[in-house]
Amino acid sequence: MRVPFTKMHGLGNDFVVLDARAEPLPPIDRAMARALADRRIGIGCDQLILLEGSDCADFRMRIFNADGGEVEACGNASRAIALLHGAKAQVETSGGTITVEPMDGGARIDMGTPRFGWEEIPLAYAMDTLSMPVGWEGLEGPAAVNVGNPHVIFFVEDTGIVPLDRLGPLIERDALFPERVNVNVAHVAGPETIDLRVWERGAGLTRACGTGACATAVAAMRRGLVSGRKVAVNLPGGTLDIEWTSGDRILMTGPAATSFTGSFEWSDYA
Template sequence: MRVPFIKMHGLGNDFVVLDARSEALPPIGPATVAALADRRTGIGCDQLILLEPADTADFRMRIFNSDGSEVEACGNASRAVALLHGRAAQVETAGGLIAVEPTGCGARIDMGVPRFEWDALPLAYAMDTLSMPVGWDGLEAPAAVNVGNPHVVFFVPDAEGVPLDRLGPEIERDPLFPERVNVNVAQVTGPASLHLRVWERGAGLTRACGTGACATTVAAIRRGLIEGRAATVHLPGGPLEIEWSADNRVLMTGPAAESFRGTFDWGDFA
């Protein structure tokens, strides 16, 4: 069975998109996802995106990290899918309903309302999520935000100086986070500017993380670290514009692009 795919990326965070909205695909499992995501023997990607029909939205977007785990949200993939769809849409995700709208070479995404309750992250037990009384090897007192998926945000003097490749997997899998967690290290670089690096659960260090940029901006606003309710977030792959609107919704604007298209034999990866 030959299956078409679309390779896309948002600021270097790359995806294999499978469009099953009009023609169903066989059930996809973690082993198939991991095989397709392998950069040496598969197509290669940070996440695999599966588009399916939906009853209460224009379509459904399922998101799988490169290790095969299914997750709730991906901001960069949402922009890529908006570009692919070509018009405004309501999209069902495991993290809730989002609104997408293409804007030239990118898209604007309404990521919904952020959550701060400890059991909405979730955490293993109750604690203050604005300044959590925990730390790992010099990284201390993170903020926790759920923007469709869970994030902890550490504000540091030098984001580049943090050994995130070592600390990221340790924090991601700490028992405090029963569903694992995305790890952000952020540096305030101006009154409305942040520098951000992200260890993404199930994918590792990434050139860009849209939900991480959203969570970090919200956390910075809650702590009074930036002015107003919007920021430019500079990631290794480039900048994103994030706004936490007066009606409590998180809006993300940034680029996305199609890289190439092709086909593969499903049986080679099943």
């Protein structure tokens, strides 16, 4: 069976998108997702995105990280599929229903409301999630936020000197995080500007992480580190604009693009 795909990216965070809304595909397991994501023998991507029909929204988005594990949310992929869909839509995800709206060269996404309870992150035991009394080799006192998926955010003086390639996987898989965690190191560069690097759960260092930008912006606002409820978050791949509205919704605006289209033989990866 020959299956079409669309290769897309949001600020360099790249995706292989399979559209099964009209014609369902056979089940995708962890091994197949990992093989398609492999940059040497597969198509190559940070995440594999599967679009399906939904009973509670316009369609459903499923997200598989490069390690084959299925996760709840992906902000950059949400902007990409907004462009692919071409119209405002309600999208079901494992992390909740989001609203996507394409714009010139990108999209605006209503990511829903953040969650702060220790059991909502989730953490292995109760603690203050605004300033957690934990640390790893000099990275101390992070905030934790769930924006459809779990994040910890460390505010530092210089994101570039943090060995995130080494500490990221250690923190991601720490027993404190029963569902693992995305690891963010952030520097507040101005009253409305944050610099950010992210170790993404199941994908590693990434050029951009939309949910990481949302979680970091909200954490900075809760701590009073920025002046208002709108910030620009600078990632290695570019900038996202994040607003935490008075109605407690997180709005993310930024670019996305199609890289190329193609097809593959299902049996080569199943």
